[in-house]
Amino acid sequence: MQTLIWNNLTEVEKQQALARPTISTSDELKSAVQNIIDFVRLQGDQALFELTERFDKIMLDSLEVTPQQIANACELVPEDLKLAIQNAKRNIQVFHEAQKLPIIDVETQQGVRCEVLTRPINQVGLYIPGGSAPLFSTVLMLAVPAKIAGCKKIVLCTPPPIANEILYTANLCGIETIYCVGGAQAIAAMALGTETIDKVDKIFGPGNAFVTEAKRQVSQLANGATIDMPAGPSEVLVLADEFADADFVASDLLSQAEHGADSQVILVTTSENLVKQVLQSVEKQLAQLARAETARQALSHSRIFIAENLQQCIEISNQYAPEHLVVQVENARDLLPLLDNAGSIFLGDYSPESMGDYASGTNHVLPTYSYSKTYSSLGLADFSKRMTVQELTPQGFMDLAKTVERMATAEQLDAHKQAVSIRLAKMTKQAIQPIAK
């Protein structure tokens, strides 16, 4: 880990030190993904069978996982793990249910009623990557809010072989439709539809470079699908002072580092002494990790910044805009009003990132790559959309008519004005008629 004293850096060096490595999607990858999408568009299910055989080395009988397969998988998940997943689900459910938006219903002026209605996105597709470690926790993070939002159709795609934990968790969350297909072909299938897989409106979930590129491409197609957010490598920034426990800080840095060699790991602190202790603790803890090699690679390009004071630590964090922000300082909560641009914030010694990754209740799908400046932590809102409504009474209409006519005239939109004038004229006529009788 490279240690830098913030005040010794020039403006340019500061920017460089906080810059993420450029994500370069090769032209080969782009065109490979485009070919997969085209293949799925043209050949539908057949393309999915062929691509699964080619990439996953598995010949499928059918794309959809059967209820029997799900039931069998559920029996094989250890009881203590089931209880853990159930506990996590309860917390995630409580937190996401609290995100239900109130109906907004106001009179902006007398007789002019305006509302915001929140409605579920009807059809959503959830993607769960395969690989050696089954990411069943991500099933919770996607399925729980989709269910609470009330999405009518929820499908889940994940490549074979599907881990029992994934089927158990999906089933626990009430996901009935699970397709055994992964990679760019799964994203294409959900975005475009095939004979078996219905087209969805929006696709959620993490994945490898193929999946990420496929999500990007289908989000650019006129008849594709919307996606949750752009993806980059996972990140943590730990903000610590001299009161922080070096072992805790080291363990949080390592939690991030083990995710992948491209993980971004940053420590910002006021204490040089803490830095020394953390470096020692990292070495000690690394020895016990199965993914030590991956973590070492991530740490090799990670950075430690020594700041003048807490205020400067906060500025560095806000500028970097981390996905995860772990705050281990005395009275961590006092910093909260000043912290900005973070996906999720972990306050104090007993809120390590892994608590939020699994079970505190917050969502672990978060904006990376400084997107926390504009994107939000995944939440109920992402499975919903807001429609506005207006309803004017005749009197409300009349009171606002002149305003709209005047503005439409100034914008040279005659028909917009006429839609008001024609109503006004008829109302005046109707109001006069009774007297004329």
Added chain:
Amino acid sequence: MQTLIWNNLTEVEKQQALARPTISTSDELKSAVQNIIDFVRLQGDQALFELTERFDKIMLDSLEVTPQQIANACELVPEDLKLAIQNAKRNIQVFHEAQKLPIIDVETQQGVRCEVLTRPINQVGLYIPGGSAPLFSTVLMLAVPAKIAGCKKIVLCTPPPIANEILYTANLCGIETIYCVGGAQAIAAMALGTETIDKVDKIFGPGNAFVTEAKRQVSQLANGATIDMPAGPSEVLVLADEFADADFVASDLLSQAEHGADSQVILVTTSENLVKQVLQSVEKQLAQLARAETARQALSHSRIFIAENLQQCIEISNQYAPEHLVVQVENARDLLPLLDNAGSIFLGDYSPESMGDYASGTNHVLPTYSYSKTYSSLGLADFSKRMTVQELTPQGFMDLAKTVERMATAEQLDAHKQAVSIRLAKMTKQAIQPIAK
């Protein structure tokens, strides 16, 4: 206008009848825009001056509009128009202030506190197109929520010559930084930054094909900017029964048709009689419109659907997912729970689209091209982002520790588990020590 009886159509014909024309961005346009973006990236302000001279035929002295220019412009706006704009602003303000999100703060289980904090996006760029008619109403729709959200830096770009109404409205909304630059070069400048124009985090606002393509391209750059939503031609769907006033319906169809030859105009009704009257009224009203030719072109590809009953009308609308949905039926509000996938809904005879376009209080920046299935009407949320926070007490941590350890083990993420175990061990040690003293 082509009239179709919904029940007479096959499934494929139904889909075709509701399909939007493909938006085809030519390769020429794409590369022209890319060149402009590259030019601005490399040459900064100089590129903006040159491109303004080339496209707008104006040699600028400076990019930023001076306070004196703004003051002069404000004097030239007629008093009655000022009052109209002020009235509209008040309503927009009331409606968007009502959208402030409550703080969410829950204990998901004892000792596990989770929160959602809403924070303004720090730096936003607003784009207002030029052209013959000054779209000052869009200034209200972008600037009012940006201000309420609390965005720290708000800049506005619009091409020369800038209409007095735009400067007046921006000033009224408290926008202090206005740049006299338009087109793809304005989008590039806001996304990348130049000597004069600071880079922003997110760009909002409508524009021509160049602006739309530039927004798309900068949203795909790793160091570009996020954008409000994808853009397509403006649309209205009027849903009417036999009680609707044909003149009102016709005027609402024409309000949309005058926007552009590519505007999408749809009438869905249960009443053949209404269709006849509407067609007659459209002809009559067209005669009085300055933009009659544009409206005629839009109407030439517009469609009327005759449905069996209101239920079918609703299904058609939900499937089409219009930007604007005007509901002129008896007891319009009764339909509201069944209506879905619309940017903004206008209920009843006295809520024409132009009321929402200008002054009811709702936002007129809305998802087109069926994006209302997943995107929302522009609102306060779009100028904000949500961060989550978690804080566990030592007891809360201990209660949740086993759950997280068990899940991390199953996902083979050792370091995630270790971040919990290492804390647990220290807590146990500390708890035992007092007894050992």
